[in-house]
Amino acid sequence: MTGDELRDLVEQIRQRRCERTGVEVKAARGGTPKRLYEALSAFANSPDGGILLFGLDENQGFEIVGVGDAHRLQEEVSHLASADMEPVLRPDFAVEDLDGKIVVAAEIAEVPADQKPCYYRPAGLQKGAYIRVGNTNRQMTDYEIFGYTSNRKQPDFDVQPVEDATLDDLDRNRLESYLSELRRSRPGATYLNGPFEQTLMRLRVVRDVEGVLRPTLAGLLVFGDYPQQFVPQLCITFLQYYGTTETEKGPRGERFLDNRKFEGSIPVMLADARDHVMAMIRKSSLITGLLRQEIPEYPEEAIREAIANAVVHRDYSHFVRGSYIQIRLFADRLEIQSPGGLYGSVTEETLEDEQSTRNQALMRFMEDLHLVENRGTGIRSMIEAVRRANLEPPVFEDKRSSFWVTLKNHTLLNPETLAWLSQFAAVPLVDSQRLALAYLRYNNELTNRVYQRLNRVDSLTATRELRGLVQSRLLEQHGTRRWTHYTLTVSREVTSGQGEALEEQQVLDYVRKHGSIANRECRGLLGVTSSRASDILKRMRDRGILRQVGERRWARYVLP
Numbered sequence: 001m002t003g004d005e006l007r008d009l010v011e012q013i014r015q016r017r018c019e020r021t022g023v024e025v026k027a028a029r030g031g032t033p034k035r036l037y038e039a040l041s042a043f044a045n046s047p048d049g050g051i052l053l054f055g056l057d058e059n060q061g062f063e064i065v066g067v068g069d070a071h072r073l074q075e076e077v078s079h080l081a082s083a084d085m086e087p088v089l090r091p092d093f094a095v096e097d098l099d100g101k102i103v104v105a106a107e108i109a110e111v112p113a114d115q116k117p118c119y120y121r122p123a124g125l126q127k128g129a130y131i132r133v134g135n136t137n138r139q140m141t142d143y144e145i146f147g148y149t150s151n152r153k154q155p156d157f158d159v160q161p162v163e164d165a166t167l168d169d170l171d172r173n174r175l176e177s178y179l180s181e182l183r184r185s186r187p188g189a190t191y192l193n194g195p196f197e198q199t200l201m202r203l204r205v206v207r208d209v210e211g212v213l214r215p216t217l218a219g220l221l222v223f224g225d226y227p228q229q230f231v232p233q234l235c236i237t238f239l240q241y242y243g244t245t246e247t248e249k250g251p252r253g254e255r256f257l258d259n260r261k262f263e264g265s266i267p268v269m270l271a272d273a274r275d276h277v278m279a280m281i282r283k284s285s286l287i288t289g290l291l292r293q294e295i296p297e298y299p300e301e302a303i304r305e306a307i308a309n310a311v312v313h314r315d316y317s318h319f320v321r322g323s324y325i326q327i328r329l330f331a332d333r334l335e336i337q338s339p340g341g342l343y344g345s346v347t348e349e350t351l352e353d354e355q356s357t358r359n360q361a362l363m364r365f366m367e368d369l370h371l372v373e374n375r376g377t378g379i380r381s382m383i384e385a386v387r388r389a390n391l392e393p394p395v396f397e398d399k400r401s402s403f404w405v406t407l408k409n410h411t412l413l414n415p416e417t418l419a420w421l422s423q424f425a426a427v428p429l430v431d432s433q434r435l436a437l438a439y440l441r442y443n444n445e446l447t448n449r450v451y452q453r454l455n456r457v458d459s460l461t462a463t464r465e466l467r468g469l470v471q472s473r474l475l476e477q478h479g480t481r482r483w484t485h486y487t488l489t490v491s492r493e494v495t496s497g498q499g500e501a502l503e504e505q506q507v508l509d510y511v512r513k514h515g516s517i518a519n520r521e522c523r524g525l526l527g528v529t530s531s532r533a534s535d536i537l538k539r540m541r542d543r544g545i546l547r548q549v550g551e552r553r554w555a556r557y558v559l560p
Contacts, residue, residue: 001051001094005480006105009053010098012479014062020483021135022046028054028067028104032076037120040085041130042137043108044118045148047347048482050132052077052091055103066101077106086121087111113345116148131400143319144400147341150317155343157316158359161207161214165230167197170215170223171265175200178223182368204361217316218362221266222369228263233322236262236273236307240280240329258329266311270371273327274304280329282409297409298334299385302394305378306336306405312366313358313403315340320401334407341400348396349449351379383453392439393453412438419502420494427472432457433465437474441492445478445485503536504545507557511546516556 001009013025022043026033036052043050054073057065067073074093081089091106111118117140120128129140179199183192191202197213200206205219220227221234228235240258242250249255258280262272283294310325320339328335342348344356357363366372373381382405383393390413395406417438424437432455439454440446451462466486469475475486503526510525511517517525522533537557540546546557 001092001105001107003094003096006094006096006103007098008480009051009105009483010056010064010103012483013053013056014064017062018135020479021132022048022050022483023053024050024135024137025053025056025058025062027057027059027065028073029057029065031068032073036077036080037084037123037128038130038137040081040089040091040108041118041120041128042132044085044089044111045116045130045140046132047110047349049108049110052106052108053103054106055098055101064098064101064103067104070095070102070104073104074106081108084121086119087115089118113148114152116151117145141401146317146319147315147400151344154360155317155358157318158218158362159204159207159216161209162217162220162230163214165215165220165224167200167206167213167215169225169229170205170219171225174223175205178368205365216361218359218365221362222365224265226263227265231321233324234316236269236311236325236327238262238273238276238280238327238329242331244330244332266366267369267371270304270308270311273307274300277303277307277327277329277334281334298391298407299389301385302382302389302407303334305373305382305385306394306407308366308372309378309382310336310338310403310405312363312372313340313343314338315343316359316362323402332409334409336405338403339401341403342398348398351396352383352453384456387454387456392442393450410442412442415502415506416494417441420492422501423490424474427474429469429472430465433469436466436469437488440475440486440488445487446475447485500536500539504540507536507540508545511557511559516549516558518556519553 009023013020013023024039024043026036039050039052043052055064055067056062074095077091081091089108089111091108094105094107096103096105117125117129117131119125119130122128125145126142127139129145130137131140131144179192179196182189186192192199194202197206200219201208201213204216205223206213206215215224217231220230238258238260239256242248242255242257246255250257260276262269262276264272278296278300282297307325307327314325317340323339325339326335326337328337340358342351342356343358346354346356363372372378386392386394386407390411392408392410392412395404395408397404397406412435420441421434421437424434429437432451435454436446436451439450446466448459448462448466451457451466452459455462457465466475466477470477470486473489476489478485478487506525507517507522510521517537519530519533519537522528522537523530526533526536528536537546537548541548541557544560547560549556549558
C-alpha cells in the first residue's frame, strides 16, 4: 500500500464514519491492541484479505490519534502473525504521518483455499478460527470450519450409498432410457456395454454394500421414484411474501401469499418449481400486430438456471443434509438460497470465469439429462438473460453456510429512468455508461465487477469507461484497488421537464409509426387522463412539433 492509498483510505473512513468490510480500525495509542488474532484470522480467511488500520479512534468519530510506538507495533503484529497463526501470515506494513500523527496499516493477504481456515494456534482450530461478517469478526461454527477443510479434497457425499434404499427404489424405465441415450451418444464407450447392474455401478448410480446394491445419493435423487422417503429434507420450498420483507403483512394480516414444497426426483422438482414460480410472478403484455405476448417480470431462463445451480452445487454433507433449497418471492425480488457456500477456488467475483464441482457424479447425471448447462456456462446464461430483460445483474452472496442468488424486478431502463437520462444528452456517453448511470439511480454504489456484469465487458473496458464518467463529473470515485467504488454526483429525481420530454418522444415515435395520433390513443400510450393527453398534444401543436387535423373529438395530430 502506497502513502497516497493509505491517506485516501483514512479520508474515506473518516467521511463515512464507519469501517469498510475489509478494514478494521484500532486506536493503538497505548500499545498493541489485544486479541488481534481475531482480525488476522478473519482477514486471512476472507476473499482478498483485509487491512488493520492503527491510529484512528472509532469512539471519537474516527479521529486521527496516532499510534504510540509504530516500530514496536509492527514488531508485535509480525510476531503474532508468524508465531501464533496457522498458516503463518506475513503482514505488509505502510506507515504515514498524517497531521503530525503516525498511522500504520497492516495489510493481511488471503491465504490459499487449501490452507483455510487460518486460525490462532494457541486456541486450536475449533476455537481459534474466525470469519468476517460485515465489519465484525465472528468465531467460525463447526460447519464453517468443515466447509473449508472439506475443500482440500474432492467431496464424495453425492456418491455415498443411501442406507435402506435398494435398486428397486429406482425407476427402471428411466435408467434404461438413460443408458440407451448414453450408448447412442458415446458409441465407443465400451464401459456402457456390460450387464445392467455392473454398468450402474461404473456410473456411480449404485454401489455394492455387503452384497446389496444400494443407490448412491446422486443416483437416488436423479432416478429415484420418491427420494424423500429416505432423505426427507432434500426438497425445494417456495414462499411468496406480501411485501418486501418477511414481516410485512397484507390487508388481512397474512404474511404469506403462497407456501409450497416440491418433492420427487430432481427432474420432477426442477420442472415443478420452475413452473410454479413462473405462474406466480407478475407478467406484462406486449401487443405486436395481432399477437399478444406476455413478458414475465423475471426471465424464465434465469429462474431455471438459478434453481438448477442450487440443486447441483448445494452441499450434501451430513452437516446440512437436513436443510432444503429455499425460493422466496418478494414484491421487489426473487431469492434462491441453497445450503453450503461456494466450493473450491470459486468466489463471488470469479463465478463466471472459474469452476469447481462439489458433486461430480450428480453434475454428470444432470448434464447428461440436459438439466443444467455445460459446466461453467450456467452463471453466464443467467447474467445474460437478465441483461436482455433490462434488469440488474443477479446478486451473488457466499455466506459460507449458504449461497444466495437474488434477482431484482425493477427494469433499469423504464420510462422514468429514460427521462432522467435525457439530462445527459449533451454528454458524449456510450450505451454501457448510460446503463451504469441507470443502475446507480437504484443503487448506492457501483464496482468495476458489477459494471462488467452489467455490460458484458472486460475489466480494462470497465475501468476506462468508469474513468470517463468520473471525468464527466457524473460519478465520484471512492477508494483505490479492491476498495474502489463509484457513486452518483447528480440527483436521482426526475424533473418535470425531463418527464415532458419523454412523453413527447413517445408520442412522436407513435406518430412516425402510425401516421397520426388522437386523444384516445395518447391516453393508452402514456397511461394518462383525457385532459392530460389533450394538454400534451396541444403543447406539441403549439410548439410546431405536430399539426392538428380536424376539430374537437375528431381531432388528430400528424407530423407538420
